Amino acid sequence: MQIAVIGAGYVGLTISACWVRMGHQVTCVESDPARLSTIQGGKLPFFEPELEDLVAEGVARGSLRATGVFADAVAPAEVVFIAVGTPSRRTGEPDLSAIDAVTDALRRVPRAERIVGIKSTIPVGTTDRIADALRAAGPAHVAHTPEFLAEGTAVSDFFHPYRVIIGTRSQTAGRVLSSLYQPLRCPILVTDPCTSEMTKYASNTFLATKVSFINQIAALCERTGADVAAVASGMGLDPRVGPHFFRAGVGFGGSCLPKDTRALIALAEQCRLSPALFDTVLKVNDAQRDRFVEKARIALGELAGKRIAVFGLAFKGGTSDVRESPAVDIIGRLMAEGVAVRAFDPAAEDGAMRAVPGLVCCPDIYEAAEGADAVAILTDWQEFVTLDWGRLRRLVREPLVLDGRGLPIADAASAAGFVYIGPSTAVGARPRSAEAARHYAGTPHVASGDS
Numbered sequence: 310m311q312i313a314v315i316g317a318g319y320v321g322l323t324i325s326a327c328w329v330r331m332g333h334q335v336t337c338v339e340s341d342p343a344r345l346s347t348i349q350g351g352k353l354p355f356f357e358p359e360l361e362d363l364v365a366e367g368v369a370r371g372s373l374r375a376t377g378v379f380a381d382a383v384a385p386a387e388v389v390f391i392a393v394g395t396p397s398r399r400t401g402e403p404d405l406s407a408i409d410a411v412t413d414a415l416r417r418v419p420r421a422e423r424i425v426g427i428k429s430t431i432p433v434g435t436t437d438r439i440a441d442a443l444r445a446a447g448p449a450h451v452a453h454t455p456e457f458l459a460e461g462t463a464v465s466d467f468f469h470p471y472r473v474i475i476g477t478r479s480q481t482a483g484r485v486l487s488s489l490y491q492p493l494r495c496p497i498l499v500t501d502p503c504t505s506e507m508t509k510y511a512s513n514t515f516l517a518t519k520v521s522f523i524n525q526i527a528a529l530c531e532r533t534g535a536d537v538a539a540v541a542s543g544m545g546l547d548p549r550v551g552p553h554f555f556r557a558g559v560g561f562g563g564s565c566l567p568k569d570t571r572a573l574i575a576l577a578e579q580c581r582l583s584p585a586l587f588d589t590v591l592k593v594n595d596a597q598r599d600r601f602v603e604k605a606r607i608a609l610g611e612l613a614g615k616r617i618a619v620f621g622l623a624f625k626g627g628t629s630d631v632r633e634s635p636a637v638d639i640i641g642r643l644m645a646e647g648v649a650v651r652a653f654d655p656a657a658e659d660g661a662m663r664a665v666p667g668l669v670c671c672p673d674i675y676e677a678a679e680g681a682d683a684v685a686i687l688t689d690w691q692e693f694v695t696l697d698w699g700r701l702r703r704l705v706r707e708p709l710v711l712d713g714r715g716l717p718i719a720d721a722a723s724a725a726g727f728v729y730i731g732p733s734t735a736v737g738a739r740p741r742s743a744e745a746a747r748h749y750a751g752t753p754h755v756a757s758g759d760s
């Protein structure tokens with residue numbers, strides 16, 4: 310099938326390369342000339358595991374094309390997917406200017422039997438509005454086909470979806486899109502557009518709610534000597550609760566969970582309904598950043614003049630994306646208090662240095678640790694789970710690790726002589742002596758300095 314994808318970002322380029330892998334011909338439209346030439350060269354304008362090989366393969370075979378000319382992609386396409394961004398406005402409502410621009414452009418390239426799948430996350434009612442606008446210019450079969458791709462696992466998420474949702478009032482769109490997705494062998498839910506649009510927002514906001522829930526529990530664990538990771542495991546064994554999205558830490562970031570939660574708040578307010586639950590999810594999330602900085606302050610005695618090695622800048626492991634990254638936010642707060650930060654991230658340094666003027670990034674994680682008064686882990690990169698803590702112990706000035714992501718490193722770090730402080734570790738004044746540090750290393754409580 311001839312497919313056009315409008316927008317070659319995390320979603321658009323991923324689905325383009327994956328549809329090609331499934332045997333289709335795809336032309337994606339990218340308006341940014343630099344990104345366009347990168348893609349035409351078979352490269353990625355961002356980091357996403359497994360995607361570069363797929364893009365290179367598709368471009369080399371001529372099955373994946375990228376163009377800046379909208380009509381080139383859309384005129385021959387039997388199916389057009391719209392995958393442009395809908396970022397938050399200041400009010401929390403999504404900015405639909407890109408979607409509206411694509412709709413106008415589509416009206417100017419009429420085609421008898423075109424199917425349009427909107428992958429962008431859009432407010433309830435938007436698909437119907439777009440369908441009306443397109444049908445006014447000619448036959449159009451429009452559906453909302455929300456993406457459920459997570460950054461860092463986007464390719465795997467495409468080929469192994471938990472479900473596909475098709476929100477449409479057109480039987481043609483329902484039939485054609487169902488057949489397109491059928492080889493993925495997952496549940497395909499064909500429903501109305503409003504239900505599909507709401508399902509997308511509700512799904513992401515629920516994931517955000519789970520993260521804020523376990524972070525609220527972590528704060529209680531800190532006061533009561535419970536271990537939040539063990540609590541999460543115990544809860545997650547109940548299939549009604551589930552084990553996923555229960556990792557406590559510095560909270561959620563990225564371009565989706567915060568945006569979609571804000572969008573539901575805006576929708577509730579438009580409907581004159583209280584957004585209390587969704588508001589609290591964001592408030593608890595924001596509070597995790599303060600909580601981490603306060604724990605660092607208590608553990609170090611003071612922040613001004615201290616040197617902290619920050620491991621991780623991206624909003625999550627496996628991506629170069631720093632949008633609404635808790636790490637970037639926390640680094641800004643630490644630097645504002647006079648902390649000298651040296652950071653390392655496998656993929657997100659460029660974006661972080663643009664976001665934090667003056668940020669010092671080191672190409673090597675052990676170089677970042679030299680002379681540090683503390684190591685702060687702020688992104689859950691898998692490679693941080695297998696660090697050489699003995700080597701780090703010899704490099705740091707103080708053996709203190711503040712783990713903002715609840716990685717399984719407490720035993721290894723403690724065995725190397727570090728004081729480990731995780732998402733539910735109570736923090737008193739740091740033990741004065743290395744002897745006390747060894748004594749307290751690895752226990753859930755770090756007692757006050759009068760030991």
Ligand code: UDX
Nearest residue numbers: 456457458459460554555556560561562563565624625
């Ligand atoms: C999310 C949804 O998962 C995906 O289905 C949707 O299509 C797009 O939005 P993404 O934002 O890329 O994907 O990443 P995700 O894995 O959801 O993580 C979001 C944030 O939550 C990250 O900052 C992550 O570190 C944080 N998180 C996630 C936690 O803090 N704890 C967890 O247990 C899980």
